[in-house]
Amino acid sequence: MLRFLTSLPFFVLMMGIGAAAMMVPSVHALVRGDHFTAETFLFGAILGAALTLLIGLSTRSYSPRSVPRSQLMALLAAFALLPALFAVPFHHAVGTISFVDAWFEMVSSFTTTGATLFDNPERLSPSVHLWRALVGWMGGLLVWVMAVSILAPMNLGGFEVTSPVAAGGGAVSFSQVSRIADPSERLARYGFRLAPIYAGLTGLLWIGLMLSGEVPWIALCHAMSVLSTSGISPVGGLHEGSAGLVGEIIVFCFFFLAVSRLTFSRGMVGDEQRRLWQDPEVQMALALLAIVSVTLTLRHVLGAHDRNLAETIAAFWGVAFTTLSFITTTGFESRDWSGATDWSGLNAPGLVLVGLALIGGGVATTAGGVKLMRVYALYKHGVRELERLVHPDSVGGAGQQARRIRRQGAYIAWIFFMLFALSIMVVMLFLSLTGLQFETAMVLTVAALSTTGPLAQVAAEYPISYEGIPDSAHVILAATMILGRLETLALIALFNPAFWRS
Numbered sequence: 001m002l003r004f005l006t007s008l009p010f011f012v013l014m015m016g017i018g019a020a021a022m023m024v025p026s027v028h029a030l031v032r033g034d035h036f037t038a039e040t041f042l043f044g045a046i047l048g049a050a051l052t053l054l055i056g057l058s059t060r061s062y063s064p065r066s067v068p069r070s071q072l073m074a075l076l077a078a079f080a081l082l083p084a085l086f087a088v089p090f091h092h093a094v095g096t097i098s099f100v101d102a103w104f105e106m107v108s109s110f111t112t113t114g115a116t117l118f119d120n121p122e123r124l125s126p127s128v129h130l131w132r133a134l135v136g137w138m139g140g141l142l143v144w145v146m147a148v149s150i151l152a153p154m155n156l157g158g159f160e161v162t163s164p165v166a167a168g169g170g171a172v173s174f175s176q177v178s179r180i181a182d183p184s185e186r187l188a189r190y191g192f193r194l195a196p197i198y199a200g201l202t203g204l205l206w207i208g209l210m211l212s213g214e215v216p217w218i219a220l221c222h223a224m225s226v227l228s229t230s231g232i233s234p235v236g237g238l239h240e241g242s243a244g245l246v247g248e249i250i251v252f253c254f255f256f257l258a259v260s261r262l263t264f265s266r267g268m269v270g271d272e273q274r275r276l277w278q279d280p281e282v283q284m285a286l287a288l289l290a291i292v293s294v295t296l297t298l299r300h301v302l303g304a305h306d307r308n309l310a311e312t313i314a315a316f317w318g319v320a321f322t323t324l325s326f327i328t329t330t331g332f333e334s335r336d337w338s339g340a341t342d343w344s345g346l347n348a349p350g351l352v353l354v355g356l357a358l359i360g361g362g363v364a365t366t367a368g369g370v371k372l373m374r375v376y377a378l379y380k381h382g383v384r385e386l387e388r389l390v391h392p393d394s395v396g397g398a399g400q401q402a403r404r405i406r407r408q409g410a411y412i413a414w415i416f417f418m419l420f421a422l423s424i425m426v427v428m429l430f431l432s433l434t435g436l437q438f439e440t441a442m443v444l445t446v447a448a449l450s451t452t453g454p455l456a457q458v459a460a461e462y463p464i465s466y467e468g469i470p471d472s473a474h475v476i477l478a479a480t481m482i483l484g485r486l487e488t489l490a491l492i493a494l495f496n497p498a499f500w501r502s
Helices: 002-006 010-021 023-032 035-059 067-094 099-110 126-154 169-174 183-211 216-228 244-258 280-303 309-327 335-344 350-359 372-390 400-433 438-449 471-486 488-493
Strands: none
Touching (some): 010 035, 010 067, 010 183, 023 035, 023 126, 035 067, 035 126, 067 471, 099 126, 183 216, 183 244, 244 309, 280 309, 280 335, 280 350, 280 372, 350 438, 400 438, 400 488
8 A cells, every 4th residue: 555655646645635634624523513514524525535546546657757857846736736626625615705715725824824814713613724724734744844855855945055066956966866766755755754743743732732721623723833834823823812821932942843954853864963052043043033032122121111020021022932933934923922012102013023034944844934044154154254354364164064154055045035035026016016005015925935924914014914905916925925935946946957858
């Protein structure tokens, strides 16, 4: 049976997993007595299983001429087409939205963006909320697996900063080996190693949130959203739940899974010699966390009329939690975040959160954004250039890898920054053509490219509703979410001539 599964194309495997996952909200709805929703997801699972079987039988003997090209195309198809399958039961269960809107919702969930058309969570039944969180959770697991099994061998997704091979260049040598594992084989091998870790951490967080007083199914949705950094919530955010301060502390600890891959995949991509506190991404995240938390807390303290220690500590915690949440592109707010703004009378610094979301989390994690490793490479390059201004005859040390990061790594990181900036400009232009204002277009573009959907609620002067924008803007944002999840370099690598040679 395992051999048959690994002989199927990756896209077909994902279809089968998605179809099987529809049984979870079906059973949940049946237990709650919601027979209509239960039948909807049951029929969706049957339809998905039938399509998987038909496509699987017809493509079982498919052998790609170029493995790297096949892998990247499969990832692109997964994030673009699988949400259409996921949207079928979602659209029927909700019944009040178009299929395009349902597809947008599923693309947002599967890319772990978390942007939603439902400003009022009560419009959806608990089982439908569970499906949204589950789709985001599956998308997060896919990101884990694809980073280790696909992007790392190709030196993409942030690995190009530390690799001596050019971005995408690893795929060329990778394709010259006489016997290589096909995409399904590699994905299955790493999937079997990472899935238990992913599920176990989710279960651990679920239990922690329930012990802190959260309702079980809400705790499960929030646990899946934190692990996948999707920020999906059935109650409008973590701060609207009943977990309280204890729940926020537990979630804060789990945010670090999206800061560095060393927290869960040590030894899988050659990092077994590096300790966690020596990881540049962890150091960069802690530095950002400290600087932003202290600065914004002082801002609140100086703006407050009634200064006291309790309010200061609460403000610091609210800022620290929200800062790390947006660095990891999760988008959950602390309940003390809004409390601090009420205390000081100052508006929330939305542009700071935009900047944090743009920076993003760690390489090979579920976080989006530019990635901490690229920011670190540019930082080290800048420090070295300043040293040379003071001491032109100085010699840069710290080993071969550090020199690689300061030179070629910084160069490729700067290229990615330019591509990211150009992507923002192009998407904003298209959104402006749909009638959106400049600020709205800017915030929505950054939210989509960094896969931080909740950014729309806190970054602008007034919360931005995804439901209030045109359908054409929904399609543009959905495509932008896919671009942000796969990254521009991965898509450009598809145009590598070596990928298309037989």
